[in-house]
Amino acid sequence: MTENTNRITQNPDIRYLGEVLGNVIRSYGGEKLFQQTETIRSASVDRHRRISGSDAVDTGIDALDLDDTLAFVRGFMLFSLLANLAEDRQGVTQEQGATFAEAVERVQAAGVSEDAILALLDEGLIVPVLTAHPTEVRRKSIIDHKNRIADLMKLRDAGVAETGSGDSVEDAIYRQIALLWQTRTLRRDKLFVADEVENAHAYMRDVFLPVLPALYARWERVLGKRPPSFLRLGSWIGGDRDGNPFVDAASLKLALSRGAGTVIKRYLDDIHDVGSELSISSELSRVPEPVLALAEASGDDAPSRFDEPYRRALTGIYARLDATHAELTGDPSHRPSSIEAEPYATPEELRADLVTIAKGLAEGGDSHFTSSGALGRIIRAIDTFGFHLATLDMRQNSDVHERVVAELLRHAGVSQDYLALVEADRIALLQAELEHNRPLARTTEGFSEESIKELAIIQAAADAHARFGPACITTYNISKAESVSDLLEVYLLLKEVGLYHAADGHGPARAAIMAVPLFETVDDLDNAPDIMARFFALPQMGDMVRARGVQEVMIGYSDSNKDGGYLTSTWGLYQASSALADVFATAGVGMQLFHGRGGAVGRGGGSAFQAIQAQPKGTVQGRIRITEQGEVIAAKYGTIETAATNLEAMVSATLLTSLAPQERPEQDRQHYAAAMRTLSDAAFHAYRGLVYETDGFTSFFRQMTPIAEIATLKIGSRPSSRSKSPAIEDLRAIPWVFSWAQARVMLPGWYGVGHALAAFEDTALLKDMAQSWPFFRASLGNMEMVLAKSNMDIAALYAEMVEDADLRTTIFPRIRDGWQRTHESLLDITGQSRLLEKTPALDTSIQLRLPYIEPLNLLQIELIKRHRAGESDARISEGIQLTINAIATALRNSG
Secondary structure, three states: OOHHHHHOOOOHHHHHHHHHHHHHHHHHHOHHHHHHHHHHHHHHHHHHOOOOOOOHHHHHHHOOOHHHHHHHHHHHHHHHHHHHHHHHHHOOOOOOOOOHHHHHHHHHHOOOOHHHHHHHHHHOEEEEEEEOOOOOOOOHHHHHHHHHHHHHHHHHHOOOOEOOOOOEHHHHHHHHHHHHHHOOOOOOOOOOHHHHHHHHHHHHHHHHHHHHHHHHHHHHHHHOOOOOOOEOOEEOOOOEOOOOOOOOHHHHHHHHHHHHHHHHHHHHHHHHHHHHHOOOOOOOOOOOHHHHHHHHHOOOOOHHHOOOHHHHHHHHHHHHHHHHHHHHHOOOOOOOOOOOOOOOOOHHHHHHHHHHHHHHHHHOOOOHHHHOHHHHHHHHHHHHHOOOOOEEOEEEEHHHHHHHHHHHHHHOOOOOOHHHOOHHHHHHHHHHHOOOOOOOOOOOOOOOHHHHHHHHHHHHHHHHHHHHOHHHOOEEEEEOOOOHHHHHHHHHHHHOOOOEEOOEOOEOOEEOOEEEEEEOOHHHHHHHHHHHHHHHHOHHHHHHHHHHOEEEEEEEOHHHHHHHOHHHHHHHHHHHHHHHHHHHHHHOOEEEEEEEOOOOHHHOOOOHHHHHHOOOOOOOOOEEEEEEEOHHHHHHHOOHHHHHHHHHHHHHHHHHHHHOOOOOOHHHHHHHHHHHHHHHHHHHHHHHHHHOOOOOHHHHHHHHOOHHHHOOOOOOOOOOEOOOOOOHHHEOHHHHHHHHHHOOOOHHHOOOHHHHHHHOOOHHHHHHHHHHOHHHHHHHHHHHHHHHHOOHHHHHHHHOOOOOHHHHHHHHHHHHHHHHHHHHHHHHHHOOOOOOOOOHHHHHHHHHHHHHHHHHHHHHHHHHHHHHOOOOOHHHHHHHHHHHHHHHHHHOOOO
């Protein structure tokens, strides 16, 4: 934070921002705090570099009183925040994959024709799906200040001395960092679903709305033709009620209404701007008849615009769109039209009118208005976002569906005890009910509270289809999908509100919303191919899916990892995907995988570009959906530049994986698969032996890590556990991973792998796999990053918080030994002398942070000890929460 910062890094942005932060701390926190902070920082850097005399870290920390501690932690958190900003600007932590142009060039060099590329995109669908999973510990205000600093740094890069308002750029940067210092870091109130909706829509409005049309314009120039809108935006926020009792019909309506208001407001602004530009006079340019007809029907009779048909036509379009805003949101727009008009029934109607304008301009001799420029971007946005902005997924647990269906069948007199039926009888009963369109219930009177709530949500989905169009909700994700009946139950529920229609003389059964099974545990992944094969074998379901052309399956990374460990999870996902591809090919159905990834490696995190390229051949097919959760949203999509980079990497990886030829011969792939089966089995038994078969491990975990303290953070609307049980099985994967990261163990990202690698005799084969197989290379790469962020010496200090000495001395040495085995085996296989030797940019990024994380860990341990000992000073609880926030900010992908 001072001139000594250059000893840590050569990144000039980090050096500059650190110096400004140091000046802010001196000005607002005082000279004493500045000196305390600098003493601890310098000593921590020295200790990290193994320079003698670094005991000042402990001495400096011991000298902090509670008020000083809170201020110190905020300072270190802000430095990590500013370091993240600087690295994002330099592209250090962004996706390092190919651009779209490079991907096209590579597949064409491999013999893929331009027609094949366009055909893939015509059928393609790539969707980042924003979720509200609670790993984003920072307030939106903090993120907003960071983004303002990023904008100011761009001006500084360009040599601009003053902002548009006349302020000095240097002063403006100082002011924003000073505001950061004075902005409360922690949320005072727990987030509600409405807050999560609002936070997500800020990204949708400020980033995704401008970025996607701009990317399409770039890709159109690469292809020389206009591609379809294959990259779209999805969201779970307001529709995901699995384990979240606060998501209901009102949440779903709010999310969709908010989306409609956001996107239509953008269209209104853009159309207003285009209307201001198109001052074309019919006296000076030939205007086609369709444009004249739009002008005459517009209701714009102002004499001053009598000879300006394009402006008059756009006035009418604006008026209709303004009326659409009022109808879909219930509120007037920010700039109401002075002309009364009928609202548009569909986005396609709006698009048709704008295409009429574009064609008119082209016939008038200016084709630049058709696909490029502002008008082209509006048309592209309508194709991409419609009137809904982001497609909203629904999700619920299959156990809930079973209970609701059982109650529906009982009230209708169809089955008195559906829950007692075996699977074959359930399927037969559900099939019979799906052969007609008669609903089971005309009213919910007499139903349980749970059933009333669930049926209300499904009715809200039907209302949304009628209001916003069928693209607003297209999938219904089924958590804990373990059987064919789990899918049929959802279609039965959809039938109740007219979203499923039985086969008739006009064709097979059809559903406006697709039931999507989520396979997330190790057993679920093993059973997934058989479940889908039996589902396709049902005539009415098979015919419906083949008519649709595509069926989605969601595979979950988090619970499979918590269930079986890192290596077994990643291999199980790979095997399940490959086996599912064969099942889908046999059934004649296109497969679309939905990857439920988190931010941490233990939850599927890491490079999306590498992850997509590591998928089995034939499992992508130009179609992929991926969850973007918690802190990852801000990291990947916090600015227009980072969003463009990450979205293009996702598209490029999908293109390469779908079309690039298989590089390795079949014999090699078989050898690799056999090796992975052996490795996975060994890793699974080591992981299960520790986590689920060691007496007292649950108590050890809950006392060693800040899991209880994390639960006090107001970072999400959803409870941290599915039940009140303390068992690890019932704990959500997010706090499981997050708490291990805080304690610097990162256990879900590596434990068991070292046992497997060390026991495997053919090291040469492992080295070949690491070099030649994208799947294995990506798996090791992600694990290597986790190992580099972990620290067993610090973890040992957390382990001292375990009250039972026998438990502590029995379990922690096993963890330390497992880490050492993993570390040594990884270096041997990858041919490195140290972690991240072959990825210097990532190494530099992590090494920069480590000296700033260690003091935070030491303070967190001390504060947790005092808190658990019964000290009631509110500053202790606040300090714990601040350290959690600061450590998560420094680690970046910890949840």
